[in-house]
Amino acid sequence: MTDASRREFLIQSAGALSAIALIPAIPAIARQAGEPLGVALIGAGRQGRAILGELAKLEGARVVGVCDPDESRLNSGLRRVQGARGFADHRALLDGLPEARAVIIATPTHLHRAIAADALAAGRHVYCEAPLAHTVEDCRAIAAAARAAPGLVFACGLEARSNPIYKLARSFFRSDAVRDPVAIEAQHFQKTSWRFPSSDPAREREVNWRLDPDVSLGLPGEHGVHQFDVALWFTDRLPVAVAGAGAIRLHDDGRKVADTTFNTLRFESGLFMHHQASLANSFGGRHETLRGSNAAIKLAWTAAWMFKEADAPTQGWEVYANRQQFHNEEGITLIADATKLASQGKLKEGVGLPNPPLYYALADFLASVRENKPAATSAADGLRATVVAIHAARAVAAGAEQAIDPSLYEI
């Protein structure tokens, strides 16, 4: 949501109504007792730097090391933390930084396998960005390594599963409020070339790995994986096949990876998920819509809304809920922690997440390590979503449906 639209929305909802208590509260995760966990970041590109920004908010973490083979990215990462040591190689970090009890892997996707395996072998807890890997083989190797390290937490960075608004929406989706799943749509539109600058022409291919068909899963892999996972998590179902198509609609600069893609995930029950992604247009940004026979839910990462069917049974609380107009439709704003906020007269302040989704994913990871409990998003979850994304990328490349062998979903 843009500043302007958020401001406008806040004004519109200023006279808002009271609230409803429907979900678990947003956990008070910023305050942690005891010594902060020493964490090291491997991969200090844009996502890595965003991770450092969120870790700085979490009192339970202390960034002790940053690793990147590119000197300017490494320095840029180190500028965002105080007192951390820099490394050009992840093995040197694992050997030389015993205080790093956990590592966060935010490197190019095709490098995840070696780093994750080395980190687990070195006894480190691991948070690995999604997709887990660019091949099914690598994916399964990572998941197997995670399973073989029972004393260590392995979390996959599928952020939706830690997102308080998504958790709330899922509780609706799985209740009578939405009823039977009808269809799922998702899109990720962002106008950008997806090309990154390189000061050294010799490193051009390495820097622009997203445009290298040998290692890149393209838009279905890098963006779609998070949205496919939403469908898997909300429905508890796995697709049996993925169809796809893709084209270069704008960035005709010699690349082979499509800048616009379409995928259809087919589930055994007859449920379909349609996914579109493009680097040629930004309208609508990133969101998912899950339709049920009683209502539809629209999820936009930091906000969510429910649109009820006229014939859906009234549950009572709707009349008190905060609402927002979308053209001819009126959406009920899904607000996490609604009862508490309403009792404080601050319901309007609950519209939208108070932190980016990444913050909650990292907080869940730290909590899992500290409390020795399973990760919110396990290696198995990461494997399943990535297997779907890999088949979606294949479908785009082949322009034909790809059946998914169900055994690939198992570790």
Add this chain to the structure above:
Amino acid sequence: MPLLLATSALGTRVELVLDEPETPALRAIGEEAIAEVHFWHDRLSFFQPESLLSFINRSAGHRAVRLDEDVWGLLSLCDRVHGASGGSFDPAAAGLVRRAAPGAGVPPSAHDGPADSGWAALVELDEPSRSVRFRERGVRLDLGAVAKGFALDRAAEALRAYDVGGALLHAGTSSVVAIGASMRRLGLRAAGSVFWTTLRDGCLSVSAPRGGTIGGVPHVLRVGDRMRSAADTAVCVGPAGSAAETDAWSTALAARGARPARMPERLRSAIHDGRAWTAEGVHITPAPEAA
């Protein structure tokens, strides 16, 4: 044909014009600069609850909040300009503005800031721990007066890192960065007339009360009554890398209506009081249409 890139961020339109013919590599460099603008938009937005600034505003009244080098540098800059301008520049005044305009803009709440105090009394920066803490709960910083310049500084830094020799960047036409030796002519509007000035390899910021209001109250406030700006238009010009600083000082100049003695000499200024310019180191001429 120069390469133009534009985006919506920081509550306005941000444009980059790179003085070279378009190539995929040049576009990638420009997009890296745009990504920096968005990165800082997401961190410094007063309105997005998930921004770092919102996190600081929620948390710093309860505990010290650790800052990275960049944000520490920005808040330290705010601290310096607040002090040197005699309080004319005050990012802690957001709550005051809201109190002055009840029912408009973002509605006032129990969390609006204390009424009679500002940055110096409310904000505590601790250098050893590189952290910020508010001395009272309910304080809210609004970095809107410096965020555009700060983001442009970071974007320009990205362009220079990839050896871009010439470019012009602006956010909402009020914060401008010029890279390279080319002299650029810029238009200024003051008291209903258009003027020209020039900029080469440096930064220029313009503040005027008409530029924005919250519930009818100008966003630039005069020290004392905190309700009106003292200048019609204020301009601050500085060297490369100083857009956040020129942003802060142009706000202070507009609020104060005069150049403070402690304003750094390397920054040049011009103030239009509604009748004429008082310029120190800034060459301003009427545009031909207005002459």
